[in-house]
Amino acid sequence: MSQPTAVPPFAVISGAQVQTALQHREKQITDLVEATYRLHAMGDSVNPPSYFLRFPDRPNSRIIALPASIGGQVRVDGLKWISSFPDNVAAGIPRASAVLILNDHDTGYPFACLESSIISASRTAAMAALAADRLGRARPERPSRVGFFGTGLIARYIHTFLAGTGWSFDEIGVHDLSADSAAGFAGYLKQTGTPGRVAVHDGPEELIRSSDMVVFATIAAKPHVTDPSWLGHNPLVLHVSLRDLAPRSSSPRPTSWTTSSTA
Ligand SMILES: NC(=O)c1ccc[n+]([C@@H]2O[C@H](COP(=O)([O-])OP(=O)(O)OC[C@H]3O[C@@H](n4cnc5c(N)ncnc54)[C@H](O)[C@@H]3O)[C@@H](O)[C@H]2O)c1
Numbered sequence: 001m002s003q004p005t006a007v008p009p010f011a012v013i014s015g016a017q018v019q020t021a022l023q024h025r026e027k028q029i030t031d032l033v034e035a036t037y038r039l040h041a042m043g044d045s046v047n048p049p050s051y052f053l054r055f056p057d058r059p060n061s062r063i064i065a066l067p068a069s070i071g072g073q074v075r076v077d078g079l080k081w082i083s084s085f086p087d088n089v090a091a092g093i094p095r096a097s098a099v100l101i102l103n104d105h106d107t108g109y110p111f112a113c114l115e116s117s118i119i120s121a122s123r124t125a126a127m128a129a130l131a132a133d134r135l136g137r138a139r140p141e142r143p144s145r146v147g148f149f150g151t152g153l154i155a156r157y158i159h160t161f162l163a164g165t166g167w168s169f170d171e172i173g174v175h176d177l178s179a180d181s182a183a184g185f186a187g188y189l190k191q192t193g194t195p196g197r198v199a200v201h202d203g204p205e206e207l208i209r210s211s212d213m214v215v216f217a218t219i220a221a222k223p224h225v226t227d228p229s230w231l232g233h234n235p236l237v238l239h240v241s242l243r244d245l246a247p248r249s250s251s252p253r254p255t256s257w258t259t260s261s262t263a
Contacts, residue, residue, distance in 0.1 A: 008104045008111040015115035022122050026129070026164025033126040036070065044071035060221075061085045075105040080116055086219050094153055095219065096120065125157035128238045129165045132213065135236050143236050147173040147211030149204065150218030151185035154240060158215055159189070169196045175207035177218075205230050212236065216244040223247075 022029060039045055046069040053063045062084050069077040082098035089095050098116035103109065136142050146162070146169045148155045159172075172189055176182040182200050189198045201207040204225065208214055213236040223246035231237070239245055 005107055007107065008109050010110060011112045013112060013114040015118060018115055018118045022118060024164070026126070026161045029122055030126040030129050030161065030165050033123060034130055035072075037127075037130075039070060039072045045069060058085075060087070077103040077105065077108070080120065082116065082120060084219075089152070096153070121153060121157040122161075124154055124240060125161035128158045128215065128240055129161040129167075131238060132162060132167065132236065133165065136213070139236065143211075143213035144169055145171040145173065145211050146213045146215065147175070147201075147207045147235075148185065149175055149207060149214055149216045149244065150220075150241060151176040151181045152217060152219070155185060155215060155217040156188065158217065158238070158240065159194075163194070171197045171199060171210070173199045173201050173207050173211050175201040175204055208235065209233065214238070216241050218244055220244050 036045075040047065048067055051065040053065070055061060064080075064082050064084075066080040066082070067078070068080075079101045080098060081101070082096060084096050086095050094117065096117050098120050100112075100114045100116035100119060101110050102112040102114070104111050132143075146167075148159070151174050155174075172194065174182045174185050174189075176185070186198050186200050199210070201210070205227075208225070208230045212233070215238045218241045220241065220243050222243060225244050226246040226248070228248060237245070
């Protein structure tokens with residue numbers, strides 16, 4: 001006989017609680033993200049297209065709805081609802097903000113609402129670290145000079161996840177259209193005692209040519225790296241922000257990685 005179905009209790013989880021739960025767990029989160037990709041590859045997920053809400057009066061802003069269901073031992077359904085308002089940054093608050101709603105597998109009832117900008121940034125950084133590991137292993141030498149192209153929140157998370165999963169670099173280059181943002185990231189690296197020389201590059205070409213691993217984490221709306229010769233030394237490319245590289249500038253060799261989800 002089937003058990004009587006109970007309505008699950010509902011919890012609201014704050015950003016501070018999420019941060020406490022996730023911090024210093026980069027390796028564990030990266031393993032979890034890998035396991036989730038494997039479940040997805042086995043077909044044990046439902047992942048319909050994202051829905052973009054855009055505004056005629058605020059053309060550079062958007063809110064994206066991303067519904068999904070995952071099986072395995074987790075068996076949970078839900079929705080990420082994530083906003084990108086780039087003008088926030090000038091006002092001193094992060095560009096992206098998000099909530100995640102989780103629904104019970106058996107009853108469909110929502111049982112949690114979690115602040116999700118930290119979850120989203122951690123997941124993004126974990127999958128970048130995972131890609132760096134896989135692509136890095138395929139090379140004769142592991143990259144030792146990383147270049148961060150765009151130095152906002154996601155770049156910081158990616159650096160934290162690379163460091164937390166065993167990467168260290170002889171040199172860390174940074175470049176950003178905003179000199180303040182580049183200087184802020186360089187200052188953060190020095191302040192936290194990150195090993196390696198930190199170099200701020202005024203120009204994008206200089207950053208790319210001096211790096212054997214390049215992390216794109218800008219908010220560029222259209223491709224701005226168009227000259228394939230900048231990538232002639234065949235760096236490992238983590239194209240997290242999706243829109244930086246013009247198709248003809250991409251390497252024909254399997255050394256770059258781009259994601260399809262964004263925030
Ligand atoms: N692929 C994914 O799953 C995923 C997930 C989350 C975020 N993202 C993407 O990551 C990117 C970064 O997000 P964030 O939260 O760090 O944003 P952010 O606004 O905090 O930082 C972006 C930085 O890029 C800089 N920038 C913009 N255009 C540039 C250019 N042409 N050259 C150099 N620097 C430039 C800005 O000055 C800013 O400092 C966004 O595009 C976001 O959509 C992707």
